[in-house]
Each structure stands twice: as C-alpha cells, then as structure tokens.
Amino acid sequence: MAGFPEPLQRLIAEFERLPGIGTKTAERLAFAVLRDTPAEVGSFVDAISSAKQSVTSCLRCSNVATADLCDVCADPTRDAGLILVVEHPRDVVSFEKTGRFKGTYHVLMGRLTPHEGAGVEALSIRNLEHRVTSDRVREVILGTNPDIEGDATALVVEKRLQGKAVVSRLARGLSSGGAIEFAGTEVLAEALRLRRPSGSGG
Numbered sequence: 070m071a072g073f074p075e076p077l078q079r080l081i082a083e084f085e086r087l088p089g090i091g092t093k094t095a096e097r098l099a100f101a102v103l104r105d106t107p108a109e110v111g112s113f114v115d116a117i118s119s120a121k122q123s124v125t126s127c128l129r130c131s132n133v134a135t136a137d138l139c140d141v142c143a144d145p146t147r148d149a150g151l152i153l154v155v156e157h158p159r160d161v162v163s164f165e166k167t168g169r170f171k172g173t174y175h176v177l178m179g180r181l182t183p184h185e186g187a188g189v190e191a192l193s194i195r196n197l198e199h200r201v202t203s204d205r206v207r208e209v210i211l212g213t214n215p216d217i218e219g220d221a222t223a224l225v226v227e228k229r230l231q232g233k234a235v236v237s238r239l240a241r242g243l244s245s246g247g248a249i250e251f252a253g254t255e256v257l258a259e260a261l262r263l264r265r266p267s268g269s270g271g
C-alpha cells in the first residue's frame with residue numbers, strides 16, 4: 070500500500086507535533102497548505118519564523134514581549150504597585166480586554182501539576198518575590214484558574230509572599246473549573262472588583 074509522498078508525510082508529522090492536533094486534523098491542515106498559493110505559503114512560513122525570532126519574555130513579568138519589557142510593563146501609566154498573578158500570557162489578554170485593570174501582571178508560565186512533574190521551580194515565582202520586595206508592591210492579586218491546580222498554584226505563591234505584600238484572590242464569580250481565558254469580560258471585571266483578602270476562605 071502506497072502512503073503519502075515523503076515531503077507530505079513530513080508536513081503532516083510537523084502539524085501532528087502541535088498540541089491538540091491528531092493525525093486526521095494534521096492531514097487536513099497539510100492538504101490545505103498544498104492548496105495555498107506560493108505567496109500564501111511564504112507568508113505562513115514567514116509568520117512562524119518571525120514570531121519565533123522576535124517574540125521573547127518580558128524581563129520583569131515573563132509576559133510575551135518583543136522588547137526587554139512587555140507592553141504593560143513598558144507603560145508608565147500602569148500601577149507597578151499592584152500585581153495580578155496569572156498562569157499564562159493568554160490570561161493577560163483576557164484581563165486586558167476588560168479594560169478595568171490598571172496594574173501590572175506577573176505571568177507564572179505554568180501551573181503546579183505535580184503528577185506531570187512540573188514543580189514549583191519551573192514557575193517564575195522567584196522573579197515575583199524579587200519584584201515584591203524591591204518594587205514597593207502594595208497588593209498582589211492571585212489570578213490563577215479556579216480549579217484544583219490553579220488553587221494549588223495560588224497557595225504556593227501566597228506562602229512565598231507571606232509578610233511581604235497584601236495578597237488577595239479573585240472573587241468566586243468565575244464558575245469553579247471554568248478557565249479564565251474563556252470567561253466573559255464582565256465576569257472577569259467583577260471577579261477583579263470584588264476580590265477579597267486571601268486566606269478568608271470561600
């Protein structure tokens with residue numbers, strides 16, 4: 070039985086490496102690329118390589134950036150004394166869409182998943198501790214996802230910041246288990262506005 074030609078197999082294999090892409094989807098994507106004009110393919114290849122070359126991590130908050138500092142950290146009108154801790158740059162985008170948060174972020178670049186082997190040291194918590202002690206931070210809001218791993222991550226961050234800053238948590242307006250990146254902007258804005266001191270339960 071003849072399979073796909075080697076170059077096509079290779080393209081399918083590259084798509085299949087990506088998260089959430091199974092063999093059938095990878096095949097569909099590969100055939101879609103083959104239907105593209107050379108100019109479209111060139112633009113696709115260029116987008117991949119230029120994103121890889123120019124997108125880096127903010128030195129302060131670990132958010133995605135194209136310079137030393139991300140757009141939020143580089144903005145002098147943002148309140149550096151207020152930090153919202155999130156798991157992923159996608160969450161930054163979600164909170165930015167609310168238009169209500171005027172502080173800065175700290176992106177952990179992950180969450181605690183002990184069974185998958187991702188430990189505390191893989192997260193950018195040390196940088197956060199450094200910011201809190203050196204930048205006169207008034208309040209740190211824990212904005213991890215409202216699920217088991219998000220809560221475990223928040224607990225660890227809170228312990229590390231004990232006695233160094235006021236720590237608060239988002240209000241439970243977010244449905245438990247619902248991811249921040251899929252929450253509506255009004256829900257997120259309310260969760261921020263109604264945040265409460267950490268350790269108060271609920």
Ligand SMILES: [Zn+2]
Pocket residue numbers: 127128129130131132138139140141142143
């Ligand atoms: Zn930043």
